[in-house]
Amino acid sequence: MKKSVNAFCAFHLTEHKELIDGCGRPRGVAPIPLSRGIDMLMDTWSGLDMGLDIDAETTSKFWKRLWKLPMLSRYKVFLWRACWGIIPTVETLDRRDMEINEVCPMCNYDSESIFHALIDCTEIQIMWVMANFDYSSRMYHANVLEWMAVEAGSWRDEQLCKAAVAMYCVWERRNAKKFSNELIRAENLWPKVERIMEEYQAANLTDLNNATVLPALEWKKPVYPYVKLNVDASVRREGGGYLGGLVRDTSGCCLGAFMSHTQAPDDAALLEAMALRKGLEMALKIGCTHVWVEVDASLVTDMLKTPCAHASALNAICRDILNFSENFQHVSFNWIPIICNNVADFITRKVRPDS
Ligand SMILES: [Zn+2]
Numbered sequence: 001m002k003k004s005v006n007a008f009c010a011f012h013l014t015e016h017k018e019l020i021d022g023c024g025r026p027r028g029v030a031p032i033p034l035s036r037g038i039d040m041l042m043d044t045w046s047g048l049d050m051g052l053d054i055d056a057e058t059t060s061k062f063w064k065r066l067w068k069l070p071m072l073s074r075y076k077v078f079l080w081r082a083c084w085g086i087i088p089t090v091e092t093l094d095r096r097d098m099e100i101n102e103v104c105p106m107c108n109y110d111s112e113s114i115f116h117a118l119i120d121c122t123e124i125q126i127m128w129v130m131a132n133f134d135y136s137s138r139m140y141h142a143n144v145l146e147w148m149a150v151e152a153g154s155w156r157d158e159q160l161c162k163a164a165v166a167m168y169c170v171w172e173r174r175n176a177k178k179f180s181n182e183l184i185r186a187e188n189l190w191p192k193v194e195r196i197m198e199e200y201q202a203a204n205l206t207d208l209n210n211a212t213v214l215p216a217l218e219w220k221k222p223v224y225p226y227v228k229l230n231v232d233a234s235v236r237r238e239g240g241g242y243l244g245g246l247v248r249d250t251s252g253c254c255l256g257a258f259m260s261h262t263q264a265p266d267d268a269a270l271l272e273a274m275a276l277r278k279g280l281e282m283a284l285k286i287g288c289t290h291v292w293v294e295v296d297a298s299l300v301t302d303m304l305k306t307p308c309a310h311a312s313a314l315n316a317i318c319r320d321i322l323n324f325s326e327n328f329q330h331v332s333f334n335w336i337p338i339i340c341n342n343v344a345d346f347i348t349r350k351v352r353p354d355s
Pocket residue numbers: 104105106107108109110116117121122123
């Protein structure tokens with residue numbers, strides 16, 4: 001039994017301050033490696049019959065869903081542990097022969113099982129009542145996994161997430177009382193659950209907005225060790241087109257520029273790709289090693305970033321560009337709005353005989 005207590009303590013090492021000493025070691029037991037602890041714990045579990053009235057398929061469906069829930073992993077892990085019965089309540093510690101003759105520290109009446117501590121304690125019923133979902137099915141169960149596997153199947157993700165966060169907050173409150181003698185009002189629990197979920201959703205929305213935000217609408221100096229190559233092209237009325245571009249360093253100084261024209265082709269994307277190829281030739285000639293390329297033709301950058309075997313003139317030029325890029329230590333291809341490419345655009349227009 002000492003073995004399972006060791007494993008139990010090691011497993012909780014990072015999450016439960018009450019079980020670890022000032023040096024981060026489990027209290028009262030010799031430190032053992034975490035991986036060995038988990039192995040030992042698994043051994044203990046394999047002989048453990050949870051005696052629940054649920055079939056394996058329902059349970060496995062619940063586990064799969066749990067890890068995909070839209071909430072922070074700390075709440076998923078906590079729910080997972082609550083389901084497995086590995087929360088160090090008075091009763092679970094007692095079952096592991098750690099002699100503790102105590103009742104639930106919140107109601108000071110019932111024996112503190114995991115289901116009692118997180119769900120059934122009279123002290124926290126107000127939280128379930130204040131909830132904006134119906135959690136009354138908890139009364140028909142006596143085990144966290146059973147409640148989840150049997151009832152949560154008909155809940156929306158939001159309801160399940162909130163139940164997990166609620167149990168987490170209840171456990172935090174219980175520990176604050178037990179270890180710091182600090183009493184958090186049960187009426188504050190549900191508003192806290194709401195706030196945690198709102199913050200999570202707001203953070204995710206911000207991420208989404210940031211992902212779709214456009215690049216800044218001005219040209220930016222490259223960051224060391226890169227030089228920046230801007231290229232552009234325009235179609236010529238009589239066929240073919242004009243190409244132009246320049247390389248600038250981290251202080252914005254021009255290291256080289258080129259302008260040229262071609263009799264064919266007269267396709268804008270092809271001309272842009274040809275300008276890019278010419279720009280890279282110039283960059284190599286002036287000794288650049290890290291090149292940050294910017295063009296305002298997204299078709300070209302898309303093709304360079306996801307090369308395919310499709311037979312087309314544009315693909316052929318892009319493959320040639322990728323091969324030529326091997327001459328540098330690193331080349332990065334980036335699309336920018338036309339407004340950020342105005343110097344390259346200006347050079348290209350200067351090639352026109354009428355300018
Ligand atoms: Zn209680």
